[in-house]
Amino acid sequence: MMAKRKHNFNAGPSALPLPVLEQVQAELLDFDGQGLSIMEMSHRTPVFEGVLGRARDALIRLYGLPDSHEVMFLQGGASLQFAQVPLNLGSGGAYIDTGTWSSKAIKEANTIGHGAVAWSSKADGFTAVPQPGEALAVPDGAPYLHYTSNNTIYGTQFHHVPEAGVPLVADLSSDILSRPLDVGAHGLIYAGAQKNAGPSGVTVLLIDRRYSRAFHGAPTVPHILRYVTQAEKDSMYNTPNTFGIYVLALVAEWVEAQGGLTAMAARAEAKARTLYDVIDAYPGVFTGHAARHSRSLMNVTFTLVDPTRQAALLAAADAADIIGIKGHRSVGGLRASLYNAVAPASVDRLAEVLEAFAKG
Secondary structure, eight states: OOOOOOEEOOSSSOOOOHHHHHHHHHHSSSSTTSSSOGGGSOTTSHHHHHHHHHHHHHHHHHHTOOTTEEEEEESSHHHHHHHHHHHHHOSOOEEEEOSHHHHHHHHHHHHHSOOEEEEEOGGGTSOOOOOTTOOOOOOTTOSOEEEESEETTTTEEOSSOOOOSSOEEEEOTTTTTSSOOOGGGOSEEEEEGGGTTSSTTOEEEEEEHHHHSSOOSOTTSOGGGOHHHHHHTTTOSSOOOHHHHHHHHHHHHHHHHTTHHHHHHHHHHHHHHHHHHHHHHOTTTEEEOSOGGGBOSSEEEEEESSGGGHHHHHHHHHHTTEEOOBOOTTTOSEEEEOOTTSOHHHHHHHHHHHHHHHHO
């Protein structure tokens, strides 16, 4: 008998859709009548190539991917992309600094060459992202402008696509598959799958063929770190994460079955509103971290006015089978991650616990 499932608000790896997990369970020992698991299968077989195609095609359909772009599945997470972006697109890129992950991307760019900070909210504690029309200090000749679309640790999110007059690079690790996005406005979109698209170990790229089919970096860049190397081998220059790509395909198809990215966006907004309404209703108990215009629909971050009561709140959450609401170790506080697979019923349960705590 399966144990009672938790209300999972972990920031990543995070919740996966139950129907996906059930399909994985059913196919784990014998995938597609092949007499072996997908985890045991060579990535060079037509069967796995079909799985790779399913994952790719689902992403193409969901995002309405233009012919100018293609899908790649790499490894190393967003952290490796912090290095691969300047290695492939060239030094001198501009960065919008809105939190820990964008700061790490800037640090890596400066390790490889130079990364210019075009805008930063560091002085204000990373409570906001730039608003539409706000000036960005993008140097002349910058090969790209990089931004992190959603900031898991600080709970801020872009609700528009920045305009800079240079190719855009976006880290979508924590809000991929959560809303429609103009892929054609970007030179490169990358995302670690483990927050909203699948298990850990897969990195999705939606990449302009200008970068996947022609190399723009220095001749000293190792071939395995070049996008063109991976693209020419259909994301299989080295052995890919076969199981992760399989699960990602199922997740993307599940999103389609729910109504696609527009439906996911409406669902995310409703879930986030449920929690923000409670936080805002009790200003003597809770303090939201993000400025209201920059609030994330994926990661609701907040603190207690009286931090000595945090242990009591976490105990109440645990008693209600709620896990994963403790804030990131670097900033503390509280955080609820509302990725696609987190059910509205789970969000309602957390809201009930917060309200009971506030009234108690």
